[in-house]
Amino acid sequence: MYTLSHGLISDEWFKCTHLRMHFYQEILPLVRQNLDFDGLIITPKLSQAVWQVLEDTQKAKDNQLPNTGVDLYLERLLSSIFIQSSNYGTRVSNLLCLQNHHLTWQEKQQQGKHMGQIFSWSGHLQYK
Numbered sequence: 001m002y003t004l005s006h007g008l009i010s011d012e013w014f015k016c017t018h019l020r021m022h023f024y025q026e027i028l029p030l031v032r033q034n035l036d037f038d039g040l041i042i043t044p045k046l047s048q049a050v051w052q053v054l055e056d057t058q059k060a061k062d063n064q065l066p067n068t069g070v071d072l073y074l075e076r077l078l079s080s081i082f083i084q085s086s087n088y089g090t091r092v093s094n095l096l097c098l099q100n101h102h103l104t105w106q107e108k109q110q111q112g113k114h115m116g117q118i119f120s121w122s123g124h125l126q127y128k
Contacts, residue, residue, distance in 0.1 A: 003015075003017075006068070030046045034046055058081075103121075
């Protein structure tokens with residue numbers, strides 16, 4: 001699993017390390033439970049676990065913060081998986097699964113009048 005946050009894919013940002021830990025400990029076991037011969041079945045339990053992980057607001061300790069040149073307050077704010085402040089934050093969260101040419105995509109609105117609503121799309125990919 002790769003994670004990326006405003007840097008190189010090899011950068012070890014707190015939020016990336018934290019997200020991978022959640023993925024391996026909480027999401028991957030649910031994925032394994034929901035595999036069948038046709039691919040991954042996204043159950044409500046799996047979706048809820050993904051949203052819970054993507055809405056994690058735990059911030060890095062100061063010694064875990066990168067030095068990107070912004071002030072300490074902003075580094076702390078940006079260090080969580082889910083960013084929330086009065087003027088900046090996570091707008092949407094996405095769950096994307098691709099297996100055996102079948103794509104399932106869910107997007108959860110995290111702000112505004114549609115906050116909490118989930119848009120879903122599913123279909124088969126065809127290759128020429």
